[in-house]
Amino acid sequence: MKIRTIYTSLFLGIASLSLSSCLVAKKYKRPQVLPDQLQYRTDHLPTDSMTMAEVQWKDFFTDVLLQQYIEKALENNIDIRIAIQQIAAAEAYYKQGRLGYLPTLNAGISASLQKASENTKFGAVFDGLISQFDMSLSLSWEFDIWGKIRSQKRAAEANYLSSVAAHQAVKTRLVATIATTYYRLLAIDKQIGITENTIVNRSNGLQTITALKESGVVTEVAVKQTEAQLYTAQSILIDLQKEAKLLENTLSILLGEMPNHIERTRFEDQKIETELKTGVPLQLVSNRPDVRVAENGYRNAFEMVNVARSQFYPTIRLTASGGIQSFDLRDLFDVKSLFANLLGGLLQPIFNQRQIRTQYQVAIAQQNQARLRFEQSLLVASREVSDALYAYDASTEKLIYDTKKFDAYNQAVAYSEALLNHGLANYLEVLTAKDNALNAELYMVNTKLMQLTSIVDLYRALGGGWK
Helix, strand or coil: CCCHHHHHHHHHHHHHHHHHHHHCCCCCCCCCCCCCCCCCCCCCCCCCCCCCHCCCHHCCCCCCHHHHHHHHHHCCCHHHHHHHHHHHHHHHHHHHHHCCCCCCCEEEEEEEEECCCCCCCCHHHHHEEEEEEEEEEEEEEEEECCCCCHHHHHHHHHHHHHHHHHHHHHHHHHHHHHHHHHHHHHHHHHHHHHHHHHHHHHHHHHHHHHHHHHHCCCHHHHHHHHHHHHHHHHHHHCCCCCCCHHHHHHHHCCCCCCHHHCCCHHHHCCCCCCCCEECCCCHHHHHHHHHHHHHHHHHHHHHHHHHHHHHCCEEEEEEEEEEEEEECHHCCHHHEEEEEEEEEEEECCCCCHHEEEEEHHHCCCCCCCHHHHHHHHHHHHHHHHHHHHHHHHHHHHHHHHHHHHHHHHHEEEEEEEEHHHCCCCHHHHHHHHHHHHHHHHHHHHHHHHHHHHHHHHHHCCCCCCCC
């Protein structure tokens, strides 16, 4: 009956501790995001859950050279390689956390030599030098009654998942940056071509206007104004060539290379054939890597609150050691040299200068900060999608008017030149029309570039590019 009573008490004690463990370590739940809390500011309301973020970057970008550059950057870019090392570090901590349930086991070998004082009782008994030899194993095992070790494991897992998502976020930004830089470089090439043609035309025009001046049709003022137009175009060309070189250097660094020449195709051949579908806003939680980084940061902070809460409760630890021990090395492996110790203990913190409560309150504050960062990441993601959608709509509409404006200025140049040849217009009108036509064509390229980059921005904002 006495043994039965002991077993019953032990069972009830374990059951009580298990119940207490459930109350101490809270179960993680993803922060709830309601549909009305996450919306896009756009007239294009999503009709289904299909989103362009699901498209792989190799299928999204059709330019072969651009595909090669993105692939090279994903292998060589410094930021990508740093993110991979961060994953390796987080994985090491995660593997350590998975083994937190197991006991620690240490082996030791020691030898000591002591000369005792002859004026002490110990020295009177053991005259001369005292030697001792030990070979031992020690084991320590903490019972995870309050869920501290389990919470530490889950915190390490959340940290690992956060590092993986951070790597994906770097990939997303890198893919978008490579594409945007490449498109800007092609646009500059297009503008350089336009400007070079303008310089040729204005050089020919200068010869013509010089001949007209010698014939008395126009004055020296017209000649100087034509020269000024030529110099303006040449100055624009220098700026464009400089920007092209800087973009080549930027793209080279993104590729993990020293600055060098970048092979590329033509701006007018660029097109993105993927249908612009945004899906539903709640998909940002799973598609956007930076949002998942923020969520796993909150999960890590949540589990660390569990760890801090468990510090208020007793620590139950079992320690054991055993081995062989002898004063004489020749007797070390004798059966009589064997020894063993077993100790079970419970440690309940009572007063420790408020350290445990401080750690708990700090963990709570850090959890609240992580929750706010998660909410902020959703707001930023929603804004970026809304910005990209508006930029695309605006550039598409603007491109229509820029094209019409360019056509109108081209016609104005033709009309003014015809009127000048018949003496019905002055040369200033011709110069003005040509300047306006050049600016309109350059602006039209910029607007087309804005349309392309807004699509890339939308792709990145929705969480595309890392798959």
